[in-house]
Amino acid sequence: MLLFNSGAGDAELIVRAAQEGDPGGFAQLFELHYAGMLAVANQILGSGPDAEDVCQDAAITAFARIGELRDPAAVRPWLHAIVRNNCRTLLRARKPIPVGVAGEDLQASALDDPVARIELSALRDWIWHGLRQLSPAVLPVAMLRYFTEHNSYEQIAALCGIPVGTVRSRLSEARRQLAVVLPRVRDERHEKALSAERRAEAEAFLSTAAGDTSLRSVHDRWADDLTMHWPDGRRSTGLKPVLDVMGLDYDDGVSYQLKTVVTGPGVTIWEHEFINPPEDPDHCPPAGTWLIREREGRVREVRLLHAPRPGRETPGPASRTSGRRPKS
Structure with a gap:
């Protein structure tokens, strides 16, 4: 299922429109490139719901970072790189949705804060407004998944006090709700973020x-x-x-x-x-x-x-207090 649905046009003009805050431009961007993104995912993961989920996640990640794409002509390899990285991390069962795009020789901002990236984008009000309309059960899971650094299924499960399987199902529901919400609110007057x-x-x-x-x-x-x-x-x-x-x-x-x-x-x-x-x-x-x-x-x-200490894949109890190492 396509996350957004709109007409097509000149690719570079569409990218620039999306970067300037036009939700219609972003919709057109994914109508043009979604089939290629899904083909990449199918090649790595095989055809099925995992490939579709990876592409939906890539759409949301790209949405948050579209302002960082310096060369509009590079949008196709940029989107495919996000999909490939998401597929690899899914296969490794580690951080399934990296907030950034690693490798692939793609230029990116030096900003470390994912929220700061969104704040620099003219689309920020749209995405914040969309998030606010998610149901209470899925909202914190989606916030942790897409807008924080420590966002593996295991870390989200620990923070929310729910099983990993529930994290997966709530993220699937969040994607379903966003597919409905975001196009609907594109022309609304948005609240100022808190x-x-x-x-x-x-x-x-x-x-x-x-x-x-x-x-x-x-x-x-x-x-x-x-x-x-x-x-x-x-x-x-x-x-x-x-x-x-x-x-x-x-x-x-x-x-x-x-x-x-x-x-x-x-x-x-x-x-x-x-x-x-x-x-x-x-x-x-x-x-x-x-x-x-x-x-x-x-x-x-x-x-x-x-966060886990270097050399550990998952966080564990560091000590009896907030972050203190036990005294010897």
């Missing part, structure tokens, strides 16, 4: 341990009875255990560098790096991802997952 507001909130929260932020602003948003799910499987209640752990990290010379903030109705995702002290570079894992759920404007549930 990204800037939520990014400021994330920066304020992560700097609380250093004493740079008033606790009042944090307590106003985070419910007293919130449930915190730690990477090692523990649960805690309330904000105090979270702030205590962050304070311990800060006392040990660790700081947090915010990278990505993705927001949707009732759901926000943070990604940050741990900046370890020079004398103890392995004190904390490389990075952390927070899946934050809210009701009635207040944070009620948080799940934290650590």
Whole structure:
């Protein structure tokens, strides 16, 4: 099934129209190239639903990164490269949907933040509006899959507290819903994304341990009875255990560098790096991802997952606290 449906035209003009924010141009782009993308997927994976899913995922990835394509004449190999990379990662059963395009000698931006890429695109309001219309069950799965760095099925399952099989089925449902939603909203007036507001909130929260932020602003948003799910499987209640752990990290010379903030109705995702002290570079894992759920404007549930340390394919419990390595 084609994700978008529209007429065809001059290929390079269509690419430029898509890059300038014309959803119709993006629709035409995929009508022109979808058959070739599917042929590539069929050659690698064989004909079937996996090949179709890979092409749908490639469409969404390309949608987010179309502004980075410097040479419109290279759009065909660029799209095929995304499909091939998605097929390879699917076969390796590792990160099934890389947010970026690796290899293939294709020029790309040096930006590391997938959300920053979308923010630079005139299409950002369209895709954010489409995401907001996904059902509550599939929204966080889609946000993690397409707009964060640590997006393997296993990592999404750990953050959402669901089986890997459920991740797969919810992503399939998200693709089905986006195929319906995105063309329908192309001419609507779009809401302004909450990204800037939520990014400021994330920066304020992560700097609380250093004493740079008033606790009042944090307590106003985070419910007293919130449930915190730690990477090692523990649960805690309330904000105090979270702030205590962050304070311990800060006392040990660790700081947090915010990278990505993705927001949707009732759901926000943070990604940050741990900046370890020079004398103890392995004190904390490389990075952390927070899946934050809210009701009635207040944070009620948080799940934290650590990125695997170099040499490990999947994240595991690093220690008893936020990111701290156990003391010997």
